[in-house]
Amino acid sequence: MPTLKILTESELRQAVQLNADAIECIESAFAALASGEVVMPPILSMAIEEFNGEVDVKTAYVPGFESFAIKMSPGFFDNPKVGLPSTSGLMVLFAARTGMLEAVLLDNGYLTDIRTAAAGAVAARYLARSDAERVCIVGAGRQSRLQLEALCLVRPIQSAVVWARNHDRGKSAALELSESLGVSVTFGSDLKKAVSSADIVVTTTPSADPLVMADWLCAGQHITSMGSDQAHKNELDPGCFAVVDRYVPDRRSQTEKLGELHHALEAGTASVGFNIPRTRRHCCRQSGESVESDEEITLCDLTGTGVQDTAIATFARMRAEAVSAGIDIEV
Ligand SMILES: NC(=O)C1=CN([C@@H]2O[C@H](COP(=O)(O)OP(=O)(O)OC[C@H]3O[C@@H](n4cnc5c(N)ncnc54)[C@H](O)[C@@H]3O)[C@@H](O)[C@H]2O)C=CC1
Numbered sequence: 001m002p003t004l005k006i007l008t009e010s011e012l013r014q015a016v017q018l019n020a021d022a023i024e025c026i027e028s029a030f031a032a033l034a035s036g037e038v039v040m041p042p043i044l045s046m047a048i049e050e051f052n053g054e055v056d057v058k059t060a061y062v063p064g065f066e067s068f069a070i071k072m073s074p075g076f077f078d079n080p081k082v083g084l085p086s087t088s089g090l091m092v093l094f095a096a097r098t099g100m101l102e103a104v105l106l107d108n109g110y111l112t113d114i115r116t117a118a119a120g121a122v123a124a125r126y127l128a129r130s131d132a133e134r135v136c137i138v139g140a141g142r143q144s145r146l147q148l149e150a151l152c153l154v155r156p157i158q159s160a161v162v163w164a165r166n167h168d169r170g171k172s173a174a175l176e177l178s179e180s181l182g183v184s185v186t187f188g189s190d191l192k193k194a195v196s197s198a199d200i201v202v203t204t205t206p207s208a209d210p211l212v213m214a215d216w217l218c219a220g221q222h223i224t225s226m227g228s229d230q231a232h233k234n235e236l237d238p239g240c241f242a243v244v245d246r247y248v249p250d251r252r253s254q255t256e257k258l259g260e261l262h263h264a265l266e267a268g269t270a271s272v273g274f275n276i277p278r279t280r281r282h283c284c285r286q287s288g289e290s291v292e293s294d295e296e297i298t299l300c301d302l303t304g305t306g307v308q309d310t311a312i313a314t315f316a317r318m319r320a321e322a323v324s325a326g327i328d329i330e331v
């Protein structure tokens with residue numbers, strides 16, 4: 001009889017943390033995607049506008065992996081008003097050879113949080129200046145915290161400014177991060193100033209209106225835009241595309257529909273053929289993508305890929321099994 005492994009959020013939290021191993025796992029996933037051999041269908045996304053919600057289903061088959069994940073991931077962005085997290089969900093692993101159900105990872109969105117922050121770290125590793133030390137984080141939710149933590153693992157971060165439209169939440173996030181990361185993190189109410197003074201800017205909100213303006217960007221900056229992962233979300237002024245020197249999407253077929261590129265195409269600041277040679281390079285070791293000059297403005301557009309989910313789910317299951325975590329049930 002087939003056996004199914006069940007892993008809970010607390011078991012998965014013990015198995016996987018935001019650290020060099022998680023970053024390596026996601027970097028390898030980007031490398032696999034860049035190889036062209038990964039099978040990754042478009043995201044199945046359902047909007048529930050009435051409740052400011054969405055549900056995303058993501059998956060990918062990676063040759064050489066014994067399993068593939070299918071992830072069901074809700075994002076309900078009014079949840080914090082009622083004391084619930086915006087994102088939740090679960091991942092399911094199937095055998096690549098037979099399609100048989102193998103494991104259910106009841107992570108409540110934890111693995112998505114980690115893989116997304118790790119993707120931000122990979123972007124900075126290849127696209128931010130090696131001496132980048134000042135960060136501007138736009139937003140004060142879950143990803144704002146994790147993205148800064150991830151940057152501290154790959155760059156010599158000394159200080160950060162958190163901007164949030166809700167000042168109290170921005171101040172709390174800044175205080176929390178100062179204490180947990182041991183770097184100076186302050187709240188900044190002036191977003192233009194915070195962006196212009198940063199070496200790395202990370203946008204982490206579901207905003208539908210641009211927050212970061214093109215004329216705030218400066219030579220040598222790296223921007224990761226990871227909050228805009230749906231057609232209606234838009235954190236960057238489309239004019240930013242006219243000033244960035246290097247544009248790297250996690251997957252162009254996604255960013256042209258769901259990411260910042262989508263809005264730049266509509267506004268005409270990027271054309272359909274925009275940076276075609278660059279889109280063949282993903283933020284990964286194998287493709288050789290990296291910042292080429294300290295003066296370049298680089299932009300990484302992250303919409304979240306199924307290959308990240310298969311990578312983190314198989315990694316989590318392997319780590320959990322190494323300590324005999326979880327329960328096995330016969331199905
Ligand atoms: N690219 C990817 O792989 C992933 C993208 N996301 C996206 O990242 C974004 C943030 O996710 P979480 O941190 O989990 O959410 P969260 O709800 O914990 O944090 C969102 C933050 O943005 C703020 N915010 C909401 N609407 C805003 C607006 N119109 N203008 C300015 N600030 C606004 C909130 O007050 C909060 O500080 C979401 O859009 C989510 O869909 C999340 C996970 C993966």
Ligand SMILES: O=C(O)C1=NCCCC1
Nearest residue numbers: 056073074075087112304
């Ligand atoms: O899978 C993802 O990536 C996301 N799902 C729901 C909303 C947040 C991002």
